[in-house]
Amino acid sequence: MRQPDVMRMLILGGTAFLGRALARRAVAQGIEVTALARGSAPVPDGVRFIRADRDRDDALVPVAHEQWDAIVDLTRQPGHARRAATGLHARHRILISSANVYARFDQPERSEDAALLAPLDADELPDMSHYGEAKVACEQAVSLAARRDGSTATIIRAGLIGGYGDWSGRSGYYPWRFAHPTGRDVLVPPDLDFPVALIDVDDLVAWVLQCAERRVDGVFNATGETTTLGHLLDICKGVAASPARPRPVEAHHLAAAGIGAWMGTPSLPLWIDDPDWRWFATLDTRAARAAGLHTRPLAETLRSALAYEQQREVARATGLTDDEERALRARLTGDTTLT
Ligand SMILES: NC(=O)c1ccc[n+]([C@@H]2O[C@H](COP(=O)([O-])OP(=O)(O)OC[C@H]3O[C@@H](n4cnc5c(N)ncnc54)[C@H](OP(=O)(O)O)[C@@H]3O)[C@@H](O)[C@H]2O)c1
Structure with missing residues (x-):
């Protein structure tokens, strides 16, 4: 029989990183968790799983008759968010949104009242270049539902999420590369002052659960402390106990070698060679911290990301392969040996 005081949480998602x-953590905390997704990977033990494709209009029927204490939606599709907002009943709603909702990234640490992109009208995200607009539309759907039915809602604009399970490799590439050098140096972006921030997946999860328990109402940025790429690389070198030194490569050499920035293959992550995007990773997180967000030291996140990289089973979507790093070094100096 159901315990009346046990929180019942519906996660729209639950099969991917966050x-x-x-x-997993919600189950460990004694929450009764249902996850609804297509099932591209298994959910953790103890989670009731409902297989459904949210592209279909009837996807939410199996969970629509229930009264949820909290619903956490991880979608990026406005149509998914709209249908969940109108078709599901909850005391509290949480949307995992993104820093990409902001209109500009040329100033440090945007606060929650900074200008947003226009919401995407369409139900379906045409491609990732409209990701920010789509998340604005998802935010609007959740806020509207909360106003309409008198529930509460936490909109969480997450910055880059890192740590154990980061399939993208953005948080894991440099720790892994320092742990597996192809030479005396590790090739890194040219701008070591580039502003960097990221949030450990476990810190974000802990705070999402606090927001659900306390029904925290409002819109919040969530990321770690702002630092520089140079400082992050020093930490990576330490975490990997690596003798290799970071070696900045000028942007024109990277461009000539077809090496991109931020994410993708081949790339050097965690920087963007565009002044309009310079402060993209950084967010003003004072409101979230006042509402209980705690972020751990960056070294711990990078250590977790390295642990994941050491046993990753899917290809990294970021960084340089050994051969690509050797080829780039050869272009620069002719030094292709590990000495
Ligand atoms: N990674 C970052 O650095 C970052 C930064 C800021 C914000 N965010 C946000 O943080 C969240 C990350 O979530 P995540 O890592 O758990 O997963 P995700 O890769 O963003 O996928 C979201 C979930 O939605 C499910 N899903 C996708 N299409 C579906 C469909 N048609 N029907 C039913 N379910 C569907 C997926 O499961 P199935 O494939 O099994 O259906 C998955 O569990 C997202 O909201 C993202 O926008 C991420």
Whole structure:
């Protein structure tokens, strides 16, 4: 029989990086968790799983008759968010949104009242270049539902999420590369002063659960402390106990070698060669911290990201392969040996 005082949480997602970590911790905290997704990977033990494709209009029927204490939506599709907002009943709603909702990134640490992109009208995200607009539309759907039915809602604009399970490799590439050098140096972006911030997936998950328990109402940025790429690389070198030194490569050499920035293959992550995007990773997080967000030291996140990289089973979507790093070094100096 159901315990009346046990929180019942519906996670719309739960099979990928953040949602899976959330489901696992929620179960460990004694929350009764249901996850709804297509099932591209298994949910953690103890989670009731409902297989459904939210592209279909009837996807939410199996969970629509229930009264949820909290619903956490991880979607990026406005249509998914709209249908969940109108078709599901909850005392509290949480949307995992993104720093990409902001209109500009040329100033440090945007606060929550900074200008947003226009919401995407369409139900479906045409491609990732409209990701920010789509998340604005998802935010609006959740806020509207909360106003309409008198529930509460936490909109969480997450910055870059890192740590154990970061399949993208953005947080894991440099720790891994320092742990597996192809030479005396590790090739890194030219701008070591580039502003960097990221949030450990486990810190974000812990705070999402606090928001659910305390029904925290409002819009919040969530990321770690702002630092520089140079400082992050020093930490990576330490975490990997690596003798290799970071070696900045000028942007024109990277461009000539077809090496991109931020994410993708081949790339050097965690920087963007565009002044309009310079402060992209950084957010003003005072409101979230006042509402209980705690972020751990960066070294711990990078250590977790390295642990994940050491046993990753899917290809990294970021960085340089050994051969690509050797080829770039050869272009620069002719030094292709590990000495
Ligand atoms: N990674 C970052 O650095 C970062 C930064 C800021 C914000 N965010 C946000 O943080 C969240 C990350 O979530 P995540 O890592 O758990 O997962 P995700 O890769 O963003 O996927 C979201 C979840 O939605 C499910 N899903 C996708 N299409 C679906 C469909 N048609 N029907 C039913 N379910 C569907 C997926 O499961 P199935 O494939 O099994 O269906 C998955 O569990 C997202 O909201 C993202 O926008 C991420």
